[in-house]
Structures are given as structure tokens and as C-alpha cells.
Amino acid sequence: MSVFVIDEEKCKKDGICAATCPTMVIEQKEKNTFPTMIEDGEEMCINCGHCMAVCPEQALSLKTMPAEQCPPIRKDWLLSPEQAEHFLRNRRSIRTYKKEPVDKETINRLIEIARYASSGHNAQPVHWHVIWDTDKVHEIAGSIVDWLRTLFEGDFKAFAEEMRLDRAITYWEKGIDVICRGAPHLIIAHGPEADIMAQGASFIALTYLELAAPSFGLGTCWDGMVDMAAMFGAPTMDLIGLPEGHKLCGSMLIGHPKFKYHRFPMRNEPKLTWG
Numbered sequence: 001m002s003v004f005v006i007d008e009e010k011c012k013k014d015g016i017c018a019a020t021c022p023t024m025v026i027e028q029k030e031k032n033t034f035p036t037m038i039e040d041g042e043e044m045c046i047n048c049g050h051c052m053a054v055c056p057e058q059a060l061s062l063k064t065m066p067a068e069q070c071p072p073i074r075k076d077w078l079l080s081p082e083q084a085e086h087f088l089r090n091r092r093s094i095r096t097y098k099k100e101p102v103d104k105e106t107i108n109r110l111i112e113i114a115r116y117a118s119s120g121h122n123a124q125p126v127h128w129h130v131i132w133d134t135d136k137v138h139e140i141a142g143s144i145v146d147w148l149r150t151l152f153e154g155d156f157k158a159f160a161e162e163m164r165l166d167r168a169i170t171y172w173e174k175g176i177d178v179i180c181r182g183a184p185h186l187i188i189a190h191g192p193e194a195d196i197m198a199q200g201a202s203f204i205a206l207t208y209l210e211l212a213a214p215s216f217g218l219g220t221c222w223d224g225m226v227d228m229a230a231m232f233g234a235p236t237m238d239l240i241g242l243p244e245g246h247k248l249c250g251s252m253l254i255g256h257p258k259f260k261y262h263r264f265p266m267r268n269e270p271k272l273t274w275g
């Protein structure tokens with residue numbers, strides 16, 4: 001059985017599936033003929049599902065994507081340009097959290113949404129590791145502070161001074177966590193060390209997650225300090241415990257925001273040129 005099946009009763013031979021196939025493994029040899037898969041097409045198909053999703057007649061089915069798992073697009077739920085801008089501008093970095101935990105089901109649902117993010121060659125390389133235990137998140141923050149202290153004693157002293165990393169240490173000593181912001185949970189995206197797609201895909205997937213979070217009453221904040229600890233190979237990585245041969249590709253705090261925002265802040269004008 002081929003990777004796709006054409007219902008010849010429904011197919012209008014419009015060639016849309018062939019025209020939109022990213023790897024051009026579907027072809028319509030001549031106008032007004034049924035589309036077919038090229039030789040070796042199955043090997044080159046990236047299983048993106050576009051051929052099935054774009055067919056206005058629902059004439060093409062993929063054996064990898066049962067129709068019941070590919071719901072139709074609800075046109076009445078699509079955002080107007082104003083709503084899209086409002087939705088995107090509503091995303092905020094949240095740095096003050098309630099103590100109340102987020103249930104695993106909700107975090108799971110957000111990760112389920114994030115997996116629809118784009119990825120090069122539809123490779124979907126992102127792995128997820130959730131530090132759900134709040135004490136462990138706190139322990140990770142403490143471990144990063146310990147590691148920051150060592151930076152002031154070694155080759156990275158100038159860097160640490162320039163980045164004013166001493167402030168994170170001073171706050172920690174006063175009981176204020178500016179590393180993990182007292183968030184109850186930490187979500188980490190990771191992928192195989194050799195996978196050049198993993199980093200970009202993780203950032204996009206985490207961006208999906210942070211955009212979806214407010215709809216669930218949740219707030220998020222990227223955690224560049226965890227990323228930095230990973231980049232430098234800090235001992236914190238043993239505590240995080242990613243699988244052997246995997247690199248950390250992005251980290252995000254999550255929890256119930258303590259405060260609500262009432263206005264959108266301004267941002268710089270785009271640095272734009274036209275060619």
C-alpha cells in the first residue's frame with residue numbers, strides 16, 4: 001500500500017496536492033490526471049500531511065494520518081488581524097508566581113499543543129523534560145547560584161562581572177530567587193547533541209507553549225540562566241539529568257501568575273530594510 005490513497009470518485013484532478021508537496025514526491029504527470037507518487041517517493045516524503053490537509057475534496061488519505069485524528073479547520077475560530085495582534089501582544093514574561101502547582105495534565109496539554117510547531121524538514125526533533133517537583137526547581141536555582149560563585153574565581157570573572165551575575169548571588173542570599181523566579185515548575189526542551197535542527201525547533205516549540213499558556217490561566221518565562229548553565233556545562237546539568245548524548249535546547253518556567261497585566265508595553269520600531 002502506498003503512503004497515500006486517492007479516492008478516484010472524489011478527486012477532481014486539480015493538482016493541488018502535487019503543487020503544495022514540499023518535497024515534490026507527488027506529481028500530476030499531465031493536466032486532468034490523478035496524482036501519483038514518484039519513484040522512491042515514500043523515502044523522500046517528510047510526512048507533513050499537507051497533501052491530505054489541502055485537498056478541498058477530501059479525496060486523499062494518508063496511511064500515517066487517520067482522518068479522525070486530523071480535524072477540520074474551524075473557520076469561525078480563526079483570528080482577525082486585530083485579534084491575532086492582540087493575542088500575540090498578550091504574551092508576557094511572568095516572574096512572580098503563586099505557590100499553587102500546575103497539574104501535570106495541563107502541562108501535558110500545553111506540550112501537546114507545542115508539538116504542532118514548525119520544524120526543519122518536519123523532523124519534530126524536540127524532546128521534553130519537565131521538572132515538576134518545586135523543591136527540585138529551587139535546588140536547580142541554588143545549584144546555578146553555586147556555579148555562578150565559581151565564575152568569579154576563574155577564567156570567566158570578567159564575563160561574570162560584565163553580566164552583573166553577582167546580583168543573582170546577592171539576591172539568593174537574601175532569599176530572592178532571580179534564577180527560577182520561585183516558579184513551581186521548569187520545562188526543558190532538549191534534543192540529540194548532533195541534531196542541528198533541535199535548537200531552532202525547540203525555541204519555536206517553546207514559543208508555542210508560552211503563547212498557549214495564558215489561555216490556561218498560566219504564565220511562563222524563558223530561563224536564560226538555565227540555558228547558560230547548560231552552555232557552560234555547569235554541575236547543575238547532573239541535577240537536571242538529561243539523557244546521555246542530549247543537549248539542553250531551551251528552558252521555560254511555568255506557574256500561575258501572581259499578578260495580572262492591564263496594558264501592552266511598547267517595543268522598538270522594527271529594524272527593517274527592503275531589498
Ligand SMILES: Cc1cc2nc3c(=O)[nH]c(=O)nc-3n(C[C@H](O)[C@H](O)[C@H](O)COP(=O)(O)O)c2cc1C
Pocket residue numbers: 091092093094095221222223224225226
Ligand atoms: C532566550 C530568552 C532567555 C530569557 N531569559 C530570561 C531569564 O533568564 N530571566 C528572566 O527573567 N527573563 C528572561 N527572558 C525574558 C526576557 O527578559 C523578556 O522576553 C523581555 O524582557 C521582554 O518582556 P516580555 O517577554 O514580557 O515581552 C528571556 C527571554 C528569552 C527569549
